[in-house]
Structures are given as C-alpha cells and as structure tokens.
Amino acid sequence: MTVRRDLVGAVLAVSILAVAPPLVGSSYLVGVLTVAVIYGLWAASWDFMSGLTGRENFGFALFIGAGAYTAGFLDTLAHLSPWWGLAAGMAAAALFSLLLGFPTLRLKGPYFALAMLSASAIMQRLMLIFWETTGGEEGLYGIAPLFSSPLAYYYFVLAATVASVAFLVMLARSPWGLILRAIRGDEATCLAAGIDVTFYKMVSLIISAAFGGLGGALYAHYQLQVSPQLFSVVTTITVIIMVYVGGMGSIYGALGGALLLTLLTELLRDFGQWRLLVYSLTLILILFFLPGGLVAPLWRRLRGGGGR
Amino acid sequence: MLEILLYGAVTSAIYALLAVGFTLIFGVARILNLAHGSFYALGAYATYVLSSTLHLPLALAAPLAVLCVAGFGVLLERVLVRPLRGSQIGVLMITLAASLVVEQVLLITFGSEYRNVPSFIDGKVAIGHVDIGGQRLLTLGVAVVALGALLLLIHRTRFGAAILAVSQDPEAAQYLGIPADRVFAQVMGLSAGLAALAAVLAAPFLTVQPGMGLLPMVKAFAIVIVGGLGSIPGSILGALLLGYSETIVAYLVSTSWTELVSLVAVLFTLVLRPAGLFGKRAAF
Numbered sequence: 001m002t003v004r005r006d007l008v009g010a011v012l013a014v015s016i017l018a019v020a021p022p023l024v025g026s027s028y029l030v031g032v033l034t035v036a037v038i039y040g041l042w043a044a045s046w047d048f049m050s051g052l053t054g055r056e057n058f059g060f061a062l063f064i065g066a067g068a069y070t071a072g073f074l075d076t077l078a079h080l081s082p083w084w085g086l087a088a089g090m091a092a093a094a095l096f097s098l099l100l101g102f103p104t105l106r107l108k109g110p111y112f113a114l115a116m117l118s119a120s121a122i123m124q125r126l127m128l129i130f131w132e133t134t135g136g137e138e139g140l141y142g143i144a145p146l147f148s149s150p151l152a153y154y155y156f157v158l159a160a161t162v163a164s165v166a167f168l169v170m171l172a173r174s175p176w177g178l179i180l181r182a183i184r185g186d187e188a189t190c191l192a193a194g195i196d197v198t199f200y201k202m203v204s205l206i207i208s209a210a211f212g213g214l215g216g217a218l219y220a221h222y223q224l225q226v227s228p229q230l231f232s233v234v235t236t237i238t239v240i241i242m243v244y245v246g247g248m249g250s251i252y253g254a255l256g257g258a259l260l261l262t263l264l265t266e267l268l269r270d271f272g273q274w275r276l277l278v279y280s281l282t283l284i285l286i287l288f289f290l291p292g293g294l295v296a297p298l299w300r301r302l303r304g305g306g307g308r
Numbered sequence: 309m310l311e312i313l314l315y316g317a318v319t320s321a322i323y324a325l326l327a328v329g330f331t332l333i334f335g336v337a338r339i340l341n342l343a344h345g346s347f348y349a350l351g352a353y354a355t356y357v358l359s360s361t362l363h364l365p366l367a368l369a370a371p372l373a374v375l376c377v378a379g380f381g382v383l384l385e386r387v388l389v390r391p392l393r394g395s396q397i398g399v400l401m402i403t404l405a406a407s408l409v410v411e412q413v414l415l416i417t418f419g420s421e422y423r424n425v426p427s428f429i430d431g432k433v434a435i436g437h438v439d440i441g442g443q444r445l446l447t448l449g450v451a452v453v454a455l456g457a458l459l460l461l462i463h464r465t466r467f468g469a470a471i472l473a474v475s476q477d478p479e480a481a482q483y484l485g486i487p488a489d490r491v492f493a494q495v496m497g498l499s500a501g502l503a504a505l506a507a508v509l510a511a512p513f514l515t516v517q518p519g520m521g522l523l524p525m526v527k528a529f530a531i532v533i534v535g536g537l538g539s540i541p542g543s544i545l546g547a548l549l550l551g552y553s554e555t556i557v558a559y560l561v562s563t564s565w566t567e568l569v570s571l572v573a574v575l576f577t578l579v580l581r582p583a584g585l586f587g588k589r590a591a592f
Contacts, residue, residue, distance in 0.1 A: 056397050058342075058404070103578040110340050111582070113400060114533065115574055117342075118526045122571045125523065129564045233522060237408055240401070273416055280408040287392060287402055 093213025381500025536587025
C-alpha cells in the first residue's frame with residue numbers, strides 16, 4: 001500500500017518537474033531546474049552512504065570535483081566524445097573513494113569525517129597550485145555541451161537523476177540497505193552477527209561516490225566549465241544542508257530538500273552574498289528544532305502508513 | 309640547513325598552538341570542533357580591527373584579541389555545542405555550520421581582499437648566515453612559552469587537575485564536585501585562545517582573508533591524527549614532524565608539494581598505526 005502511494009507520489013513529482021519548463025516557457029527556469037536536479041542527485045548520493053550508515057562524509061565535494069574535472073579533462077584535453085566523460089567521471093570518483101575509504105572506514109570514531117574533509121580541502125589547493133594543467137582559479141572552460149538545446153539537456157539530467165535516485169531508493173529498501181541501517185544502529189552487534197561491516201561501508205561509499213561523480217560530470221557539461229570551487233567545503237555543506245532539510249536516511253527526501261532549497265534561494269537572488277549565511281543559519285535551526293528534517297517526514301504523514 | 313632548522317621550527321610552533329587546542333577540547337569533552345579554524349581567522353581579524361581601525365597599540369590589541377576569541381569559544385560551547393553534545397554528528401554539524409557563519413560574516417563585513425596585520429617586530433635578525441624576520445622568531449618564542457605554560461597549567465594546578473579528571477570520566481568527576489559542564493566551556497575558551505594566539509603571532513607574515521582558517525585547521529587535523537587524538541605531547545611531536553617535513557619538502561622539491569605532505573601523513577598513519585604515535589585510551 002505504502003509502496004503504491006510512494007510510486008504515485010514519485011510519478012506526480014516527476015511529471016511536475018517535466019511539465020513545468022514548457023508550461024512556464026522561460027529558459028531561466030530550465031537553467032535553475034537543471035542545477036536543482038543535479039544538486040538533488042548529489043544530495044541523494046550523500047544520503048545513501050552517510051544517511052544510511054551514519055558515517056558523515058564531510059568531503060563529498062571531492063567526488064563531485066573528481067567527476068567534473070575528469071569529464072572536463074577528457075573533453076578539453078583528450079577530445080573524446082563527451083559521453084565518455086560521464087562514465088569516466090563515475091569511475092574517477094569511485095577510485096578516490098576507494099583510496100580514502102580503505103584506510104579510514106575500518107576505524108571507529110571520527111577518522112572518516114576528518115580525512116574526507118582534509119582530502120577535499122587539499123584537492124582544492126592542488127587545483128590552484130598546479131594551475132598549468134588545471135587552469136587554476138578559472139578552471140577548465142570550453143567544455144562541449146551534450147545536447148544543443150538546454151531543454152533537451154534538462155530532460156536528460158532529469159531522467160538520469162530519477163533513474164539514479166530510484167536505484168538508490170530500491171537499494172536502500174532492499175535487505176542490503178537494511179544491513180546499512182543496522183550498521184548505523186549498532187556496529188558491534190552487526191560484527192557479532194557475522195556482517196563484514198567494513199565491506200558494506202566501503203561498497204556503499206563507492207556507490208555514493210560514483211553517483212556523486214556522475215552528478216559532477218553532468219554539472220560540468222551544464223556549466224561548460226569547472227572551477228576549483230567545486231572541491232570546496234561549501235559544496236559539501238550545501239549538499240549536507242539539503243539532506244538535512246529533506247530528512248536523513250530516506251534518499252527521496254534528500255532530492256526534495258535539494259529542489260526546495262535551490263528554488264527558495266532563487267527567490268533570494270537579490271541577496272546573493274547572503275545566500276550561504278542563510279544556508280548555514282537554516283542548518284543550525286534545523287539541527288535544533290527539526291532534527292528529522294522537513295520533506296521526508298511531511299511525505300510520510302501525507303502518505304500514511306509506517307515505513308520510510 | 310640552518311634555514312630549514314629555523315623556518316621549520318617557526319612553522320611547527322604555529323601548528324603546535326593550533327593542534328594542541330584542537331586535541332585538548334577533544335580529549336576533555338570529546339568535541340570534534342570543526343570551528344577551530346574560525347578561531348584562528350577571528351584572532352587575525354580581531355587584531356586587525358583593534359589595531360588598524362580602533363588604533364589601539366599592538367601590545368594592547370593582541371592580548372585583547374586573544375581574550376575576545378576565547379570568550380567567543382566559551383559562548384560557542386554554551387549556546388550551540390552543549391545542547392547537541394549527546395550526538396557526535398550533531399556536534400560536527402553544528403561546529404561546521406558555525407564556522408561557515410563566521411566565514412560568511414567576515415566576508416560580508418570585510419570583503420574578500422587581503423588585510424595587513426601589523427607586526428610586533430619589523431626588522432630582520434641574522435643568525436649565522438640566515439636572515440629571519442624578527443616576528444617569526446617572536447612567534448617561535450611565544451609559542452614555546454605558551455605551550456610550556458599550558459603543560460604547567462594542566463599538570464600543576466587545581467584547574468588542571470579538574471581538566472584531567474573530567475577528561476577521564478565526566479560523570480565521576482561530577483560526583484566529586486567538579487562542574488564538568490563549566491570545565492568544558494573553559495577548555496573550549498582555552499583552545500580558542502591558543503588558536504587566536506597563533507593567528508595574532510602569524511598573521512603579519514601570512515595572508516589574512518575570510519577563508520584563512522580552513523587550511524590551518526586541516527593541518528591541525530593531520531597533526532592530531534598523526535600524534536594521536538586527545539594527546540598533547542603527541543600533537544606537539546606531530547606538529548614538529550609535519551612542520552619540518554613540509555619545510556624540507558619545500559626546500560628540496562617545491563613549495564607546491566607541501567600541501568600533500570599532511571594528506572599523505574594522515575593516510576599512512578591511519579593504515580599503519582590508527583591510534584597515532586601517542587594515542588592510548590587515556591586522554592593525555
């Protein structure tokens with residue numbers, strides 16, 4: 001019953017997203033929605049690893065940046081077909097997650113969060129230091145678009161995001177996802193039950209990173225340039241705030257949170273320099289007053305029935 | 309050679325001030341403070357405002373700046389961290405949000421351009437064949453004195469005994485009449501003050517801009533992981549290791565590669581000896 005209602009809700013939401021641009025007919029809205037949907041993909045990927053297993057990834061920007069720069073390099077230096085960039089972006093992000101996850105995810109405590117934060121901050125510095133290859137502050141530009149029309153690209157991004165998020169939600173609701181939730185609940189008990197905790201955390205990080213990298217590559221082909229700002233802590237915290245607004249651990253909530261926050265910030269457009277301040281204050285308020293988030297709990301109430 | 313010895317010592321001294329404060333609040337209150345870098349940035353900006361805008365003499369502005377930041381640290385613990393201390397992730401999130409707020413407020417108030425903070429000593433000193441800025445030598449001296457004073461404070465005073473007791477078991481300390489909550493706030497203030505001291509000393513020869521706190525904080529993480537989370541001697545040793553490794557890499561290879569040193573150090577430590585050099589169960 002709840003599954004059917006979830007499906008109805010999903011179809012409704014996706015059709016609104018699909019119909020809105022032609023109905024409103026503004027190219028500006030298409031741009032805003034493309035970015036919002038890409039942020040949604042990032043937020044959902046972050047939630048898949050960190051929301052389910054409870055290991056907060058403070059360096060998610062590393063995967064976003066890795067995907068975007070890989071797509072950018074393939075396009076501007078290697079002149080391969082831009083479609084390769086999407087696959088290569090996913091692969092590069094997964095590789096980074098393996099490199100950093102292996103030493104840190106075995107350990108208890110805050111090592112994972114700290115190591116990821118450091119790694120993304122250092123990657124951002126490296127992009128500036130090796131400016132001859134990376135383009136420094138300006139980054140890479142002149143990346144080829146995937147489609148000539150922005151609307152077609154928006155539909156492509158929407159389809160890719162919906163497919164990815166559906167995949168992640170299904171995975172999270174499978175027995176496999178149940179194990180991830182169990183790890184968040186009590187790692188020691190999971191170990192005692194014969195679950196290889198590190199393996200599950202590792203694989204979920206790789207999945208999360210791969211979709212983050214995909215989002216990065218999509219973003220690169222939307223902006224037609226990439227800048228070191230993608231690696232910044234601000235990128236990570238923006239994604240995390242979206243997940244918190246959406247409600248941790250539900251994945252579809254993260255997508256909703258991303259759409260909500262991006263569209264709301266468009267209303268605050270004239271106060272551009274206040275945007276991040278508003279975001280961080282939102283996070284503080286949510287932590288204090290709505291620790292369960294906004295979007296996912298609201299949907300659960302609307303839908304009725306228990307579950308996620 | 310002498311150059312590496314001197315400049316490495318100055319770098320290590322700044323790192324040690326930052327790392328010791330970071331490890332202290334973790335060891336005592338299990339608070340992983342992601343706002344530690346903003347103490348550093350606030351220290352530099354407070355000195356800038358007090359000396360350049362309010363035209364206070366530097367000898368007055370510098371200690372005042374350290375005090376202000378220490379007060380900010382206490383306030384941060386009281387208002388934002390304490391209600392969420394039950395969950396480690398809550399503390400991480402709230403301190404990260406606070407650091408972002410600080411950075412944005414600095415950006416909106418002062419803009420993104422670099423600011424100049426006056427130095428105590430302008431001249432250069434010749435040691436052997438090496439010319440080194442007087443301010444750098446002063447930084448080294450003050451840092452050594454401050455760290456020595458901190459160790460004395462922890463191991464020789466009643467307040468230090470309270471800190472040690474709370475770090476071992478906050479509840480038991482509470483039963484013995486030590487107000488654990490107040491000790492947490494005081495230690496947060498101490499930790500903030502140390503970071504601000506590092507900023508006041510180092511700001512004249514480093515760049516002062518709103519995002520300046522992030523990289524020093526990343527270095528502090530690295531040092532603390534290498535030295536062992538919660539261990540003060542560990543983080544001093546870690547600061548020396550990292551400070552000298554960076555200086556040696558800068559001289560032998562190129563300054564570009566120095567940023568990688570801390571990341572490599574963290575990854576190696578986590579693979580080979582996750583507890584760090586001095587990491588044990590006990591806090592100190």
